[in-house]
Amino acid sequence: MSIRTSLKKVLPPISVTEQEALDAGDVWIESSIYQGKPDMQALRDIPQAKLSADEQAFMDGPVAELLNMIDDFELGNGKHIPQEVLDFLGKNRFFSMIIPKKFGGLEFSPYANSTIVATIAAKSGAIAVTVMVPNSLGPGELLMHYGTNEQQDYWLPRLADGRDIPCFALTSPEAGSDAGAIPDAAIVTKGEYNGEEVLGLRVSWDKRYITLAPIATVLGLAFKVFDPDQLLGDKLELGITCALLPKSHPGVELGNRHDPMGVRFYNGTTRGQDVFIPMDFIIGGQKNIGRGWQMLVSCLGAGRGISLPAMGVATAQSAFKGTVEYSFVREQFGLPIGRFEGIQEKMADIAGKTFLLEAMRVLTTEGLGLGVKPSVVTAIAKYHMTELGRDVMNSAMDIQAGKAIQRGPQNTLAGGYAALPIAITVEGANILTRNLMIFGQGAMRCHPYLKDMVDLIHSNESSADAEFNKVLRKTVGFSVKNAFRSLGKGYLPFLRESESALPEVRKYEKRVNSISAKLAPLADLSLAVLGGDLKKAELLSARLGDVMSYLYGAMAAIRFYEQRIEDRKLALPYFEYAMQWSLQQADQAIVNFINNFPNTATRGLMRLLTNTYTNSVAGISDDLVRELSIASMQDNSVKDQLTHLVRVTPGDGNDINEQAFKAKHAVAHLLGKVQKALRKEPVVPFISFEHALNKLQEKGVVTADEATKLHDYNEKRKLAVRVDEYTFDMELVPASQTLKAIDGGQNAA
Incomplete structure (x- = not known):
């Protein structure tokens, strides 16, 4: 019995849905990470994505106008997205960013798509979701890649100009993460359509969690097809199939809603019982019966790599902006709260991770812009960028504390905080993505050889044994090289190479290469020892995926720092935090993986090959935490670059915070002068800052012009630190009334 035949008996078979998922998408720079040799030159050679003239005009025109139309607080308190907003989205073709121009679409780049969605998300999660869904996995993308000419010519122009609003229904009460197990079924039969008897499908379905379903006019639907009467051949089960059904088609039920965390985008259910549809409703026609799962997994890139990561970045940038501005303006014990080390620990984490997130957003969309569909990279982006967004938001909530938990128009965090679990849940829940998909x-x-090996193991071809032996020899050679590379870079630091021209980057690039070299033999040994059981060992698989993911993030940060940062000196602490945190996480994942590997002998070999004999990993120093937190409160180009997705509109919470932040920077030298004077000769009683300032002006300590500037700052400060207030019956009280009450009191502002 050959080695291949023996393995065939031992290894579990791969299902059709598993095989199609594994075959979907392309391989990109992540393959070099897995193979132990990160391709830094390829990373640096990727063309930089920039907004085209049309894309920039769209940002400056329709997007800016849309932001001025949105009141996210009112939206959250209402029941519906205002019709004028929906009409504006349709009229300005927000739903057509991925649709080609020849069909009336905008045909924007992935980078522009991400930038637009993220900019909207920083203002309103509900509107961002409404925009992103038609531009993600759904009828539009499926039609572009798989629709017949007739379907494309009819549907795409209507989707582009908003005449039709699409939704796509996959999830059912019985099939969530295991989407391949959907019970929704269609029977091949004949029925009447447009007065004629035609061949078609009689479909029954029960779907939930379907975004835009309550307002959709066209329903994309996934179901399994069965042919009991063998009208199409001798097979009974024909597989998952995708079809488009107009809402007006008899039997289609749409309209009921869910309430996702109080975020007011439209999400709901759809049902149908024995609904007859002609074969023309199948996307791509009858020939695409059974190709639905392949179609879906091959089109996942937009949702996983663009839209949901964009929401994570938007959350982080909004939280970063609001928190550093508040931490600079808000004072306790006579100091800005951003000067206290407990706050600084959280604030540095916010700043470093926001840098990392923007770097990953840019790199991922640049890759998608090349035309590749890297399924592993988009899974990394979806999981880690939404999780990092959650980390940043939680730290921001901790810092802003009481201000953060009081809902109202001035609160810049509450909407994003409520919406975050939604991005983490959809398009493959994050637990599933990390534990099963990434690695x-x-x-x-x-x-380079594993897929061929698995295909050959399950092959029935007569030449399979000979071909398998050739691939096996190559695999053994590959693994031996990986082992020696890991040994060399683990024990001989001078073998760790770097191609960067920047000294501050070289040390980190060497660590990226060293950790990647460790990953390769760990993966090889895991596959050799555990074989098919590795996919059941989710905790181990997830940790190997973490190593890949954090190295991808580190590479993104290197590229971003080298090619996108305007002032590297100002950005250095951000870059160092992002790199140290990413590499620390990768190192920790390796330690945890080896410690928990179930085979003792293999565990010892892993320690030897990777020079991993201790549980300790390099951490982030307190000095860097202090340096970055202070740097983040400066008003400079780096802060602008890392908050560019947050578009301030007059009078909103971000505008109020920003005005106070900039005003304080403008009078910082005068505040120092006032504090020095008050320490020398205190004003007693200290009724308020205004009162003390007037006394100092009377004494000639400050001039009238200086006093005017300080009073202006103080008014902006008071507005920034206030929280929204309501009457007993929860009617919003204007800020002018509450601030007036403070001025008339006897307490310090």
Whole structure:
């Protein structure tokens, strides 16, 4: 019995849905990480994505106008998105960013798509979701890639100009993460359509969690097709199939809503019982019966790599902006709260992770802009960028504390805080993505020989044994090289190379290469020892995926720092925090992986090959935390670059915070002068800052012009630190009334 035949008996079979998922998408720079040799030159050679003239005009025109139309607080308190907003979105073709121009679409780049969605998300999660869904996995993308000419010519122009609003229904009460197990079924039969008897499908379905379903006019639907009467051939089960059904089609039920965390985008259910549809409703026609799962997984890139990561970045940038501005303006014990080390620890984490998120957003969309569909990279982006967004938001909530939990128009965090679990849940829940998809797909797609080996193991061809033996020899050679590379870079630091021209980057690039060299033999040994059981060992698989993911993030940060940052000196602490945190996480994942590997002998070999004999990993120093937190409160180009997705509109919470922040920077030298004077000769009683300032002006300590500037700052400060207030019956009280009450009191502002 050959080795291949023996393995065939031992290894579990790969289902059709698993095989199609593994085959979907392309391989990109992540393969070099997996193979132990990060391709830094390829990373640096990727063309920089920039907004085209049309894309910039769209940002400056329709997007800016849309932001001025949105009152997210009112939206959250209402029941519906205002019709004027929906009409504006349709009229200005927000739903057509991925649709080609020849069909009336905008045909924007992935980078522009991400930038637009993120900019809207920083203002309103509900409107961002409404915009992103038609531009993600759904009828538009499926039609572009798989629709017949007739379907494209009819539907795409209507989707582009908003005449039709699409939704796509996959999830059912019985099939969530296991989407391949959907019970929704269609029977091949004949029925009447437009007065004629035609061949078609009689479909029954029960779907939930379907975004835009309550307002959709066209329903994309996934179901399994069965042919009991063998009208199409001798097979009974024909597989998952995708179709488009107009809402007006008899039997289609749409309209009921869910309430996702109080975020007012439209999300709901759709049902149908024995609904007859002609074969023309199938996307791509009858020939695409059974190709639905392949179609879906091959089109996941937009949602996983663009839209949902964009929401994570928007959350982080909004939280970063609001928190550093508040921490600079808000004072306790005579100091800005951003000067206290407990706050600084959180604030540095916010700043460093926001830098990392923007770097990953840019790199991922640049890759998608090349035309590749890297399934592993988009899974990394979806999981880690939404999780990092949650980390940043939680730290921001901790810092802003009481101000953060009081809902109202001035609160810049509450909306994003409520919406975050939504991005984490959809398009493959994050637990599923981390534990099954990143390394599960990564091993099969990034290993140079593994996929061929698995295909040959399950092959019935007569030449399979000979071909398998050839591939096996190559695999052994590959693994031996990986082992020696890991040994060399683990024990001999001078073998760790770097191609960067920047000294501050070289040390980190060497660490990226060293950690990647460790990953390769760990993956090889895991596959050799555990085989098919590795996919069940989710905790181990997730940790190997973490190593890949954090190295991808580190590479993104290197590229961003080298090619996008305007002032590297100002950005250095951000870059260092992002790199140290990413590499620390990768190192920790390796330690945890080895410690928990179930085979003792293999565990010892792993320690030897990777020079991992201790549980300790390099951490982030307190000095860097202090340096970055102070740097983040400066008003400079780096802060602007890391908050560019947050568009301030007059009078909103971000505008109020920003005005106070800039005003304080403008009078910082005068505040120092006032504090020095008050320490020398206190004003007693200290009724308020205004009162003390007037006394100092009377004494000639400050001039009238200086006093005017300080009073102006103080008014902006009071507005920034206030929280929204309501009457007993929860009617909003204007800020002018509450601030007036403070001025008339006897307490310090």
